Amino acid sequence: MSDPVISLSEVHAIATTILTGHGVSAEQARAVADTVTNAERDECKSHGLFRIPGYLKSVLSGKVDGQAIPEVNDLAPAVVHVDAKRGYAPLALEVGAVHLAEKARTQGIAALAITDCHHFAALWPETERLAEQGFVAFAFTGSNSFVAPAGGKQKLYGTNPMSFAWPRAGRSPVVFDQASSASARGEIQLHLRDGHTLPDGWAIDADGNPTNDPSAALAGAQLPFGGYKGAAIALMVELLAGALIGDVFSFEVSERDNGDGGPPTGGEFMIAIDPSRTRKDGGVATMAHAELLFERILGQDGTRLPSDRRFAARTRTAADGVSVAQVLYDDLQTLLAKAQA
Amino acid sequence: MSDPVISLSEVHAIATTILTGHGVSAEQARAVADTVTNAERDECKSHGLFRIPGYLKSVLSGKVDGQAIPEVNDLAPAVVHVDAKRGYAPLALEVGAVHLAEKARTQGIAALAITDCHHFAALWPETERLAEQGFVAFAFTGSNSFVAPAGGKQKLYGTNPMSFAWPRAGRSPVVFDQASSASARGEIQLHLRDGHTLPDGWAIDADGNPTNDPSAALAGAQLPFGGYKGAAIALMVELLAGALIGDVFSFEVSERDNGDGGPPTGGEFMIAIDPSRTRKDGGVATMAHAELLFERILGQDGTRLPSDRRFAARTRTAADGVSVAQVLYDDLQTLLAKAQA
Numbered sequence: 207m208s209d210p211v212i213s214l215s216e217v218h219a220i221a222t223t224i225l226t227g228h229g230v231s232a233e234q235a236r237a238v239a240d241t242v243t244n245a246e247r248d249e250c251k252s253h254g255l256f257r258i259p260g261y262l263k264s265v266l267s268g269k270v271d272g273q274a275i276p277e278v279n280d281l282a283p284a285v286v287h288v289d290a291k292r293g294y295a296p297l298a299l300e301v302g303a304v305h306l307a308e309k310a311r312t313q314g315i316a317a318l319a320i321t322d323c324h325h326f327a328a329l330w331p332e333t334e335r336l337a338e339q340g341f342v343a344f345a346f347t348g349s350n351s352f353v354a355p356a357g358g359k360q361k362l363y364g365t366n367p368m369s370f371a372w373p374r375a376g377r378s379p380v381v382f383d384q385a386s387s388a389s390a391r392g393e394i395q396l397h398l399r400d401g402h403t404l405p406d407g408w409a410i411d412a413d414g415n416p417t418n419d420p421s422a423a424l425a426g427a428q429l430p431f432g433g434y435k436g437a438a439i440a441l442m443v444e445l446l447a448g449a450l451i452g453d454v455f456s457f458e459v460s461e462r463d464n465g466d467g468g469p470p471t472g473g474e475f476m477i478a479i480d481p482s483r484t485r486k487d488g489g490v491a492t493m494a495h496a497e498l499l500f501e502r503i504l505g506q507d508g509t510r511l512p513s514d515r516r517f518a519a520r521t522r523t524a525a526d527g528v529s530v531a532q533v534l535y536d537d538l539q540t541l542l543a544k545a546q547a
Numbered sequence: 548m549s550d551p552v553i554s555l556s557e558v559h560a561i562a563t564t565i566l567t568g569h570g571v572s573a574e575q576a577r578a579v580a581d582t583v584t585n586a587e588r589d590e591c592k593s594h595g596l597f598r599i600p601g602y603l604k605s606v607l608s609g610k611v612d613g614q615a616i617p618e619v620n621d622l623a624p625a626v627v628h629v630d631a632k633r634g635y636a637p638l639a640l641e642v643g644a645v646h647l648a649e650k651a652r653t654q655g656i657a658a659l660a661i662t663d664c665h666h667f668a669a670l671w672p673e674t675e676r677l678a679e680q681g682f683v684a685f686a687f688t689g690s691n692s693f694v695a696p697a698g699g700k701q702k703l704y705g706t707n708p709m710s711f712a713w714p715r716a717g718r719s720p721v722v723f724d725q726a727s728s729a730s731a732r733g734e735i736q737l738h739l740r741d742g743h744t745l746p747d748g749w750a751i752d753a754d755g756n757p758t759n760d761p762s763a764a765l766a767g768a769q770l771p772f773g774g775y776k777g778a779a780i781a782l783m784v785e786l787l788a789g790a791l792i793g794d795v796f797s798f799e800v801s802e803r804d805n806g807d808g809g810p811p812t813g814g815e816f817m818i819a820i821d822p823s824r825t826r827k828d829g830g831v832a833t834m835a836h837a838e839l840l841f842e843r844i845l846g847q848d849g850t851r852l853p854s855d856r857r858f859a860a861r862t863r864t865a866a867d868g869v870s871v872a873q874v875l876y877d878d879l880q881t882l883l884a885k886a887q888a
Contacts, residue, residue, distance in 0.1 A: 282655025282824040284625045314623025315818065317656040319825050342791060358847035370783045382779040432773020438723040438853055439780075441844075442711045449837040450683060452826030457843060475825075477656065477818065483623040484660050484816075485793030496790035502798060503782075506699035512779055 209529040217528060218243040220538055221258055227545020230265055230272035237296035241327045246528045249519035252392055253327045255530055259537060260326060261294065264468025270294060270324050276301045284313040290323030295474065298323045299332045306478050310341050314483035318476040319451035326469030329369035330383040330513070332476060337371035337379035342479040345369045346446045350470050351460040353387045354427040356437035359414025361427035364456030365391055366443035373481070375493045380500065382512035386440035388431045394420050446475040550870040558869060559584045561879055562599055568886020571606055571613035578637035582668045587869045590860035593733055594668045596871055600878060601667060602635065605809025611635060611665050617642045625654040631664030636815065639664045640673045647819050651682050655824035659817040660792035667810030670710035671724040673817060678712035678720035683820040686710045687787045691811050692801040694728045695768040697778035700755025702768035705797030706732055707784035714822070716834045721841065723853035727781035729772045735761050787816040
């Protein structure tokens with residue numbers, strides 16, 4: 207029996223209905239549903255409907271305020287702060303992006319500090335949104351404490367993703383979004399579930415020794431990607447998404463989390479740059495120049511641009527819908543029934 | 548017979564005298580000498596006096612204009628551009644840093660685009676300078692084409708370093724500065740000189756096959772650090788230091804270089820953030836919060852902060868001076884004699 211296939215609008219409706227039916231405001235629910243739907247659209251399953259039970263748990267446990275209304279604070283001509291007020295990240299990010307774009311347009315470069323939010327998705331939705339409006343964008347966020355620092359043997363950093371997006375004229379932007387750990391937490395969990403050993407370089411056990419055992423890795427610490435250089439990126443992300451914006455470090459998240467299985471509390475830092483303001487002949491020349499680099503990359507066999515897989519998936523899912531694992535589908539139906547009761 | 552040992556002020560005088568004696572302006576020479584002296588001070592020998600013959604070659608070949616006066620252009624309230632006018636990078640960076648700091652202080656975040664300069668040093672001098680004034684700072688620059696893109700088999704990117712610096716109250720900042728390639732170009736050259744094989748993961752040969760042979764690596768391509776994630780960082784650096792600021796990509800540098808052995812032509816992009824403007828309780832709270840993270844890192848055995856080795860060296864060299872390899876010392880004496888003739 208094959209898994210159910212549903213349309214993207216059904217994805218959105220399921221997410222919205224489950225959340226609003228459990229006390230989440232229409233705006234918070236719609237913003238989460240947008241993020242979940244975009245993930246399903248791009249076949250990033252781990253951030254799609256799979257996340258709905260976790261989103262729900264966190265509002266039921268009281269960690270997330272499903273009625274939160276983000277508060278915007280102007281901190282400097284080129285810096286805006288959005289206090290998410292314990293809400294989900296997507297609405298705060300959406301509100302913040304409007305102000306960030308306006309500041310980047312008038313000032314040339316601007317920063318957005320989002321605090322007290324609950325992030326449970328990828329970072330590419332927020333950088334890509336800015337790039338679609340013509341901005342170069344960066345995003346940084348922490349997570350729970352999972353990753354050892356350079357030379358260390360205990361977990362400290364989060365998996366600390368960063369995303370970067372470059373706009374293209376008349377085409378989808380070039381976007382990357384990557385953890386500063388060698389692997390995602392979820393990949394280790396999948397190896398455990400499937401009885402597979404881990405590749406070298408992913409993790410150390412609780413004694414600090416290299417391990418290929420997923421259980422030992424989960425009890426120990428993940429390793430940064432690329433050795434001390436990836437660890438430096440992880441440190442940078444911790445500082446930007448923690449001390450710089452006045453929110454928690456990953457180790458503080460873990461020490462405070464209520465263990466409800468939902469999104470961690472934390473902050474996110476973003477930068478947007480208007481590429482028409484960073485060179486004397488800015489604008490069209492900038493975009494045309496960047497295309498020369500992309501041509502050289504794609505001119506080599508075996509290469510692709512970082513976001514090409516997602517954009518290819520997007521074409522498929524718009525036409526064909528998305529498949530939902532039967533177990534998840536059944537869970538969602540149960541949650542829908544409760545929401546509509 | 549041991550190598551000569553000289554004081555840091557002698558380092559500075561040697562660099563200045565050789566350059567001014569060959570037609571470099573007092574300001575350009577002083578700025579290069581500052582950079583070279585700081586490298587010797589921190590025992591970063593590969594960017595110290597060792598670079599003087601290359602700096603000199605590029606002014607003698609006509610690639611560098613030793614008399615260049617950097618031109619400052621205000622591109623937006625938070626963006627400043629410095630046209631280095633074919634001069635060495637250090638003076639343009641010094642001039643740009645003043646404007647970048649002023650804009651970051653008034654706007655909260657600001658960007659600096661330096662173009663048409665010749666960079667032959669590390670990036671930490673420029674981020675550290677900003678951090679010493681209390682700013683969070685980033686720097687990005689390209690180089691010659693040496694590194695293969697993700698999945699590719701030919702060189703395209705530069706070794707593309709990025710640097711990040713975090714200010715600390717009353718202490719030296721935390722600074723990292725790292726290539727987005729697995730190794731520095733110079734490390735491969737040292738392995739060749741010493742007859743050593745390369746570690747796995749550093750390079751591919753001209754046919755795109757992994758190689759441990761330094762000669763084959765130099766004829767082929769270097770690899771990014773950490774696989775496709777390091778390649779994504781390299782791509783980001785290319786875009787920031789190339790198209791964004793209107794300067795050359797690394798492959799364009801290589802296609803245009805005159806082969807004089809001196810610094811490549813190119814640009815550099817920097818961002819500075821005033822951490823007292825990015826959180827509502829900014830300033831002292833930000834710095835105190837970051838210290839909690841540094842304490843946790845250093846609380847683990849085997850760890851250190853990224854710049855600790857340089858700061859330790861700095862204490863030694865201020866008291867003891869620096870040793871200069873006899874061969875280099877003799878070369879410098881020859882150049883000094885010519886400069887003073």
